[in-house]
Amino acid sequence: MMERLNRSEKIFKVFSYTMIIIFALLALYPVLYAFSVSISGKVAYESGQIVLLPKAVTFQAYDMVLHNKGFWIAYTNTLFYTVLGTAWSMVISITGAYALQKTKLMFRRQWNFLLVFTMWFSAGMIPLYLNYKTMHVDNRWGMIIAFGVQAYNIILLRNYFSSIPKEIEEAAIMDGANEFQMLGKVYIPMSTASIATVTLFYAISRWNGYYWSRMLLANPYEQPLQVYLRQLIENYQKLYDESPVNLAYSADSLAYAIIICSIIPVLVIYPYIQKYFAKGVNMGGVKG
Amino acid sequence: MGAEEFKMREPQTKKIWKAVSKDWRLYVLLLPMVIWFVLWAYKPMGGLLIAFKRFDPQFGIWGSEFKGIDNFINLVSGVNKVEFWQAFRNTFIISAYSLIFGFPVPIILALLFAEIGNDTVRKLTQTATYLPHFLSEVTITGIALMLVYSGVRSTGIIASVLQHIGLIDPGVSIMQKSNYFRPLYIMVGIWKESGYNSIVYFAAIMGISPTLYEALKVDGGNKFQEIRFITFPGMAPTLIIMIIMRIGSMLTIGYERVLLLYNANIYVTADVLSTFEQRIGILSGNYGIGAAVSLFNSLIAFALVIGANTISRNISETSLW
Numbered sequence: 001m002m003e004r005l006n007r008s009e010k011i012f013k014v015f016s017y018t019m020i021i022i023f024a025l026l027a028l029y030p031v032l033y034a035f036s037v038s039i040s041g042k043v044a045y046e047s048g049q050i051v052l053l054p055k056a057v058t059f060q061a062y063d064m065v066l067h068n069k070g071f072w073i074a075y076t077n078t079l080f081y082t083v084l085g086t087a088w089s090m091v092i093s094i095t096g097a098y099a100l101q102k103t104k105l106m107f108r109r110q111w112n113f114l115l116v117f118t119m120w121f122s123a124g125m126i127p128l129y130l131n132y133k134t135m136h137v138d139n140r141w142g143m144i145i146a147f148g149v150q151a152y153n154i155i156l157l158r159n160y161f162s163s164i165p166k167e168i169e170e171a172a173i174m175d176g177a178n179e180f181q182m183l184g185k186v187y188i189p190m191s192t193a194s195i196a197t198v199t200l201f202y203a204i205s206r207w208n209g210y211y212w213s214r215m216l217l218a219n220p221y222e223q224p225l226q227v228y229l230r231q232l233i234e235n236y237q238k239l240y241d242e243s244p245v246n247l248a249y250s251a252d253s254l255a256y257a258i259i260i261c262s263i264i265p266v267l268v269i270y271p272y273i274q275k276y277f278a279k280g281v282n283m284g285g286v287k288g
Numbered sequence: 289m290g291a292e293e294f295k296m297r298e299p300q301t302k303k304i305w306k307a308v309s310k311d312w313r314l315y316v317l318l319l320p321m322v323i324w325f326v327l328w329a330y331k332p333m334g335g336l337l338i339a340f341k342r343f344d345p346q347f348g349i350w351g352s353e354f355k356g357i358d359n360f361i362n363l364v365s366g367v368n369k370v371e372f373w374q375a376f377r378n379t380f381i382i383s384a385y386s387l388i389f390g391f392p393v394p395i396i397l398a399l400l401f402a403e404i405g406n407d408t409v410r411k412l413t414q415t416a417t418y419l420p421h422f423l424s425e426v427t428i429t430g431i432a433l434m435l436v437y438s439g440v441r442s443t444g445i446i447a448s449v450l451q452h453i454g455l456i457d458p459g460v461s462i463m464q465k466s467n468y469f470r471p472l473y474i475m476v477g478i479w480k481e482s483g484y485n486s487i488v489y490f491a492a493i494m495g496i497s498p499t500l501y502e503a504l505k506v507d508g509g510n511k512f513q514e515i516r517f518i519t520f521p522g523m524a525p526t527l528i529i530m531i532i533m534r535i536g537s538m539l540t541i542g543y544e545r546v547l548l549l550y551n552a553n554i555y556v557t558a559d560v561l562s563t564f565e566q567r568i569g570i571l572s573g574n575y576g577i578g579a580a581v582s583l584f585n586s587l588i589a590f591a592l593v594i595g596a597n598t599i600s601r602n603i604s605e606t607s608l609w
Contacts, residue, residue: 124582
């Protein structure tokens with residue numbers, strides 16, 4: 001059936017398409033601009049010629065970033081924190097979410113309350129800091145173990161698990177499945193989309209994590225990419241000035257090149273995972 | 289009385305023990321999560337005690353000298369009072385501005401997305417507007433700081449636009465001027481979260497029955513009446529919950545973003561409770577006073593969440609829990 005539009009609807013359609021494209025371009029602009037400057041020549045940039053597209057293209061800023069030892073150390077560290085940290089968070093979240101939705105769990109309401117309460121009331125920065133210090137988590141393994149589990153994500157998984165039809169579970173019990181087998185062979189295979197969503201949430205927050213790494217990790221060989229990136233953003237002019245030769249690109253190009261390198265993994269996986277997260281946000285509804 | 293109670297209790301404990309040993313695997317699965325939250329969320333709450341103590345690392349949380357409410361008195365009327373009240377005021381002002389300017393944007397986006405009939409255009413524009421949400425605060429603030437930077441060697445594009453239209457003088461760095469911090473903070477927030485926040489509103493609009501729109505059309509209603517009488521009422525529950533959640537989380541405004549954007553010259557407009565807490569507690573080592581700010585912050589935040597939820601439950605029959 002062809003949709004017949006009246007006049008106000010037509011105007012609104014044209015207006016909507018125009019506005020939404022403007023919004024989308026505005027959202028992307030800073031990133032596109034950063035990329036353009038990162039591959040533009042020094043003179044073109046410093047005389048203010050770069051508005052959107054690059055000029056006097058050179059990839060030398062990337063060359064300098066990729067030959068920087070500190071950058072690779074930080075990059076490898078972040079990979080380590082992201083992969084192991086996400087796995088750790090997922091194990092705790094999946095097992096916990098599974099147990100919390102079982103009606104036969106003793107004190108189920110109380111356990112759920114203890115979880116949800118952490119979303120309303122936090123000890124606050126100073127007590128958390130002192131706790132991390134006394135528990136000695138200021139090292140590689142501490143960063144993985146003591147961080148990253150989020151009540152909200154557990155609730156997302158719990159809600160999804162509890163929507164799995166009970167008949168399927170009863171059938172598995174008839175076949176003699178115990179709780180471990182039930183989780184591994186029934187619940188997890190039936191929830192791949194939700195698990196993918198939560199894995200993604202965790203991975204992104206691990207990749208982007210900054211504050212506690214900065215506050216706790218003193219050893220530069222353990223610092224993640226975001227901490228390193230911030231230090232460079234604060235000191236890039238110094239790094240630039242230390243170069244023995246005259247460079248064809250500006251100091252800002254160097255800073256933007258580092259920023260672009262740090263977001264490439266997110267940009268690469270982002271289009272593939274997009275279908276999952278929109279689903280994930282709505283899966284939990286707005287309920288906590 | 290005691291004997292009777294004892295009789296009642298014993299089988300109860302036995303029953304629990306029996307159920308637990310029968311389903312022990314279930315409790316094995318529950319255990320890691322419980323331990324994690326006890327160690328990293330509940331145990332630190334005990335640390336809030338130092339808000340009432342003169343914390344000495346040598347004696348720890350329990351051994352330090354008890355000082356009653358000295359730390360709180362110090363905050364509201366002692367040497368730190370100017371900074372404390374400044375941070376307190378800024379926290380509410382920045383939250384209020386973020387709410388006023390930031391809240392409508394995702395709603396507008398969702399209304400626009402709902403109008404886009406072409407799937408490809410909608411998916412592409414959604415992909416573009418959600419993207420900044422997935423970039424780190426360090427990245428987002430790093431780009432923002434460079435765009436507004438104006439110095440000897442380079443001028444960021446936003447700074448140069450502002451200079452062209454005469455809003456700022458050449459060579460003046462926005463980040464050293466206190467009156468530019470709040471607009472910058474709010475713009476960064478809008479850029480990062482609007483697209484992503486539009487997801488819930490978009491879902492709400494999609495949930496409205498199409499027959500309502502058809503009925504209005506038959507009656508000769510135009511697009512604006514459609515939005516006014518169908519779309520807005522249809523998304524009202526979501527709107528109410530979101531606005532209440534925002535008010536509930538007012539005090540927990542992104543301190544990471546403030547921390548990454550501000551500097552010592554603009555504390556007067558930029559310093560918020562969390563950043564003040566970090567400076568006085570962690571950086572200066574006044575843990576007791578810092579913990580007093582933590583407790584203050586956490587209690588108000590808690591009260592706001594509970595209050596917001598109660599209001600929500602009463603006016604819209606929708607509650608967060």
